Each structure stands twice: as structure tokens, then as C-alpha cells.
Amino acid sequence: MSMNTQGRPTSAGDTGESFRPKTFTGNRALDMEEPLIFEFGRLDNMGVDLDEPDTFESELGGHERTAEIGLPGLAEPEAMRHFVRLSRNNYAIDSGLYPLGSCTMKHNPRLNEKMARLPGFGDIHPLQPVSTVPGALELIDELAHWLMVTTGTSAVAMSPKAGAHGELCGMMAIKAAHTAAGRSPEIVLVPESAHGTNPATAALLGYKVVAIDAKDDGTVDLAALTATIAQHEGNIAGIMLTNPNTCGLFERDIMEIADLIHAAGGFFYCDGANFNAIVGKARPGDLGVDAMHINLHKTFSTPHGGGGPGSGPVVLSDRLAPFAPLPFIRKTEDGLELVETDAATKDGEQPFGRMTAFHGQMGMYVRALAYMQSHGSDGLRQASEDAVLNANYVRVGLQDLMTLPFGENPCMHEVLFDDSFLKDTGVTTLDFAKAMIDEGYHPMTMYFPLVVHGAMLIEPTESESRASLDLFIATMRDLVMSATRGETQRFSGAPYLAPRRRLDETTAARKPVLKWSEPEPAEVTPQVAAE
Numbered sequence: 001m002s003m004n005t006q007g008r009p010t011s012a013g014d015t016g017e018s019f020r021p022k023t024f025t026g027n028r029a030l031d032m033e034e035p036l037i038f039e040f041g042r043l044d045n046m047g048v049d050l051d052e053p054d055t056f057e058s059e060l061g062g063h064e065r066t067a068e069i070g071l072p073g074l075a076e077p078e079a080m081r082h083f084v085r086l087s088r089n090n091y092a093i094d095s096g097l098y099p100l101g102s103c104t105m106k107h108n109p110r111l112n113e114k115m116a117r118l119p120g121f122g123d124i125h126p127l128q129p130v131s132t133v134p135g136a137l138e139l140i141d142e143l144a145h146w147l148m149v150t151t152g153t154s155a156v157a158m159s160p161k162a163g164a165h166g167e168l169c170g171m172m173a174i175k176a177a178h179t180a181a182g183r184s185p186e187i188v189l190v191p192e193s194a195h196g197t198n199p200a201t202a203a204l205l206g207y208k209v210v211a212i213d214a215k216d217d218g219t220v221d222l223a224a225l226t227a228t229i230a231q232h233e234g235n236i237a238g239i240m241l242t243n244p245n246t247c248g249l250f251e252r253d254i255m256e257i258a259d260l261i262h263a264a265g266g267f268f269y270c271d272g273a274n275f276n277a278i279v280g281k282a283r284p285g286d287l288g289v290d291a292m293h294i295n296l297h298k299t300f301s302t303p304h305g306g307g308g309p310g311s312g313p314v315v316l317s318d319r320l321a322p323f324a325p326l327p328f329i330r331k332t333e334d335g336l337e338l339v340e341t342d343a344a345t346k347d348g349e350q351p352f353g354r355m356t357a358f359h360g361q362m363g364m365y366v367r368a369l370a371y372m373q374s375h376g377s378d379g380l381r382q383a384s385e386d387a388v389l390n391a392n393y394v395r396v397g398l399q400d401l402m403t404l405p406f407g408e409n410p411c412m413h414e415v416l417f418d419d420s421f422l423k424d425t426g427v428t429t430l431d432f433a434k435a436m437i438d439e440g441y442h443p444m445t446m447y448f449p450l451v452v453h454g455a456m457l458i459e460p461t462e463s464e465s466r467a468s469l470d471l472f473i474a475t476m477r478d479l480v481m482s483a484t485r486g487e488t489q490r491f492s493g494a495p496y497l498a499p500r501r502r503l504d505e506t507t508a509a510r511k512p513v514l515k516w517s518e519p520e521p522a523e524v525t526p527q528v529a530a531e
């Protein structure tokens with residue numbers, strides 16, 4: 001057993017024998033067992049002392065609550081410990097490399113947080129008079145400007161709250177443009193490798209989804225596209241294409257695809273979730289794109305799931321710009337105006353409606369603009385170059401041991417492996433992913449995209465250092481070799497070292513328990529009661 005200079009074992013669990021004590025608390029040193037807040041909070045406990053309220057006349061007309069409110073009361077240190085302990089059970093970008101693919105960048109610079117908390121941005125209310133928030137309007141307009149510059153487009157709808165919401169917005173603008181032209185085409189083309197939200201969006205709007213096959217190299221088959229367009233001549237509303245696609249590959253024929261779809265009378269919707277791989281390198285507007293959402297959390301560093309809705313602005317081509325939804329900002333000689341109603345629109349403005357109650361997510365706007373401005377155009381370009389470089393570094397570091405479904409060609413910001421390398425090892429893709437948890441890594445994206453059997457989609461992201469990529473690659477190599485050597489036990493029961501072992505995901509999904517209810521009091525046996 002290796003010891004440090006004080007004679008203590010140096011590696012975790014290295015006691016020289018396989019003994020692992022079972023602790024009384026269920027805690028394992030710094031790994032704390034944390035109950036639900038309702039299980040240990042007590043009504044009679046409170047962090048502050050409140051005076052008894054004066055008697056008052058209720059204006060609720062008999063609707064006031066009579067039962068206990070049932071909130072758990074905690075002292076301040078208890079509340080603090082509870083949430084800190086819970087946070088330690090959560091794998092986060094602040095604790096380690098996050099190789100999930102199709103989620104793109106995960107870096108959340110602290111500077112963003114500082115900017116978002118400036119009282120002039122953090123403390124404003126959407127119902128406060130517009131005249132009191134000129135700075136907020138200016139920030140939204142500034143962000144909109146840079147989104148248009150980086151994408152090479154002329155309009156942007158800022159209000160959608162996520163990528164999928166942005167898709168809906170873009171497709172509604174496309175539908176409105178067809179309607180305004182007196183057309184009602186019924187079909188939206190969606191390549192096989194599309195993100196699930198693409199066909200879902202088209203279907204939600206009542207379109208019929210027709211799939212387009214991929215070639216052996218994982219990109220759209222132009223011949224299949226041409227044939228499908230011919231088959232549905234005059235009935236095509238548009239195409240929804242992800243580029244770089246969900247296999248992490250750049251669709252090189254994108255301009256031909258744009259020409260084909262435009263010639264067929266359709267619009268080109270591009271799913272821009274992977275824009276982080278090409279910012280500063282290529283502008284979607286130059287490639288023929290009519291509408292594209294930008295997930296601010298995937299390209300401009302706002303948090304994924306950051307305590308509320310996110311933001312998925314949609315850039316629009318000249319042809320779609322008039323149909324952008326309310327509200328939008330209009331530049332006038334006297335400054336910026338927030339156009340909130342149809343009555344306030346001018347000639348040439350034909351908003352298709354409204355996507356959200358207010359203007360969008362101010363906190364996300366501030367963060368995204370802070371990221372853009374702190375990087376500058378050279379910094380943004382370098383971030384995309386680093387994203388692509390890091391993914392290819394991982395690809396080259398693993399391609400001799402893991403299998404690449406589309407050959408050893410360069411990828412963009414994420415690298416897609418499949419599970420053929422696990423064939424005959426008795427280890428499944430899921431087992432492999434669970435063993436990564438024991439190694440302290442969040443698993444990569446598994447079983448997506450669906451076009452590849454046993455997909456393992458790895459996206460290291462731009463912010464990882466070479467040292468952290470080397471350790472990740474070495475860990476993956478160790479796991480692969482262990483699987484091929486037949487050490488199935490390392491995988492079949494994994495994770496062994498996580499706060500929770502393998503969950504019953506099927507039951508959790510089918511019969512979710514979403515509400516805590518007080519457990520029945522334990523039965524008291526008569527003898528104990530008598531004592």
C-alpha cells in the first residue's frame with residue numbers, strides 16, 4: 001500500500017484489503033447521504049423569527065387555506081448544508097469533463113454571471129414601463145445585431161425560449177410566408193439524422209414529415225433528396241436540416257440543398273444547435289439558410305437549464321423577416337421602440353403572432369452578449385476551432401480501439417463512435433457508460449443519433465485543456481481494454497462508487513413519483529408501546 005509522508009494511504013479506498021466499512025449514517029466520508037428536505041424539515045423550525053401578525057380582515061371570501069401549509073422548516077445552516085450536499089451529488093461542468101454530445105458547449109464563464117446580476121439587468125421587471133428600461137432594449141438590440149452578423153442574416157426573432165421553441169418559431173414564419181403567398185404546401189423534408197425536435201416541430205404545425213436518407217458517409221443523400229422533391233412537386237413547404245449534423249459531420253452539399261429546396265418553392269430551415277462549430281468560420285445566411293435557431297446555451301455559453309427558461313433566438317432571411325413574431329424592437333430616429341401589438345405594426349411588418357408573454361429571457365441575453373464581447377470576433381472563431389480540434393483529438397486518441405461508423409474522417413465539434421467494438425465482450429453500451437461514472441465522468445450521449453446502432457456521441461467542448469483530454473482518452477482506453485479482456489464485472493454492476501447505483505429507469509419513466517407524501521407511521525409493536 002502506498003503511503004504519504006505522514007504514513008497515510010494515498011489512493012482512495014486503498015486500505016490494503018477489500019474491507020469497506022458500512023457507516024452508521026450512510027455517509028461515505030465526503031459523500032453525504034442526503035434525505036429529502038421534507039423528511040427532516042420541521043414545521044416548528046424556522047431560520048427567522050416572525051412576529052405574530054395583527055388580526056386582519058381576509059379578503060379571500062372564505063378561500064383561505066385552513067390546513068397546515070406543510071413546508072419544511074429549516075435553520076439557516078441546515079438549509080445551506082442540504083443544498084450544498086445535494087449539489088455535490090450533481091455532476092457538473094464545474095466538477096469535471098462533460099462529454100455529452102449534441103449538447104455542444106457547456107462552459108459558463110463567471111463573468112457572465114457577474115454581468116447578469118448587475119441590478120440594472122437583474123432587477124428589472126417585464127411589466128415595468130418600457131420608457132424605464134432603455135438600456136435593456138439596447139442590450140437586446142446589440143445582441144440581435146451580433147447574432148445577425150455572425151449568421152449573415154437580416155432579421156432575428158429574439159423571444160423563443162429554447163432551441164425547440166425557436167424551431168417552432170422559424171417554421172411558423174415559414175408557414176406564414178407560404179400563407180401570405182397564397183400557398184399551402186403540406187410536406188416538410190427531414191433528413192434521417194435529424195434531431196427529434198425537427199420532425200416533432202413540423203408535425204406539431206400539421207405538416208407531413210418525409211424522411212431523406214443519408215449516404216454511407218453520414219450526410220444527406222442528394223440523389224434521394226432530388227427524387228423526393230420530384231415526387232412531391234409543388235407540395236413542399238421546406239426542409240429542416242441540422243448542420244453540422246447530429247453525427248458531428250458538416251453537410252458539404254448544403255448550398256446545393258438550399259438551391260434544390262428553393263427551386264421547389266420551399267424554405268430552408270437550418271437547425272443551428274451546432275452553430276458553435278462554425279461561428280466565425282461560415283455564415284449560414286451565405287449558405288442559403290432562411291431560418292435558423294441559435295441555442296444561446298450551446299453556442300454563446302449561457303447555462304443549460306439555468307434556473308428557468310433558456311433562449312433560442314431565430315435568425316431569418318429577408319423573405320421571412322416580415323413575419324417575425326411580436327414583440328420586436330424597431331429602430332427609429334428617437335431610439336429603440338418595443339413593438340408589442342399588431343396595432344403598432346407598420347407597412348411590411350406582418351408578425352405571425354406571439355411566442356411568449358414577454359420579450360424573452362433577459363438574463364440569458366446579458367450572458368450571451370457578455371460572452372461575445374469578452375471574446376471578440378477572433379475569440380469566437382478560436383472557440384469554434386478549439387471545439388473542432390478537441391473533438392478530433394479525442395477521435396484520433398480512440399479510433400484504434402473504438403469504432404467509427406463513418407470511417408476515420410475528420411469530424412466537427414463532436415465525434416460519433418458506435419458500439420461494434422463491444423461486440424462479443426458481454427458489455428453493453430449502457431454498461432460501458434455506467435462504468436464511466438465510477439471513473440468520475442459523466443457518460444457521453446448514448447443511443448443517439450438513432451441512425452447509428454449503439455451510438456456513443458462524445459463532445460469534449462472547446463474549454464477542455466489538452467491535459468484533461470489526455471486523461472479522458474486514457475480512461476476510455478483503459479475501459480475499452482478492460483471490456484475486451486473480459487472483465488465484465490467492472491461494467492455489469494456499475495456504477496459501484498456513485499451515491500446511487502443503477503436506477504430502474506423504465507419504472508421511473510413509466511410510473512414517475514412526482515410528489516412526496518408522508519410515509520405511513522411505522523407500526524409499533526405492543527411490547528414496545530407498553531414500555
Ligand SMILES: *Cc1c(COP(=O)(O)O)cnc(C)c1O
Pocket residue numbers: 102103162163164165195197242246271273274295310312
Ligand atoms: C439541443 C438540440 C435541439 C433542441 O434545443 P433545446 O434548446 O434543447 O430545445 C435541437 N436540435 C439539435 C440538433 C440539438 O442538439
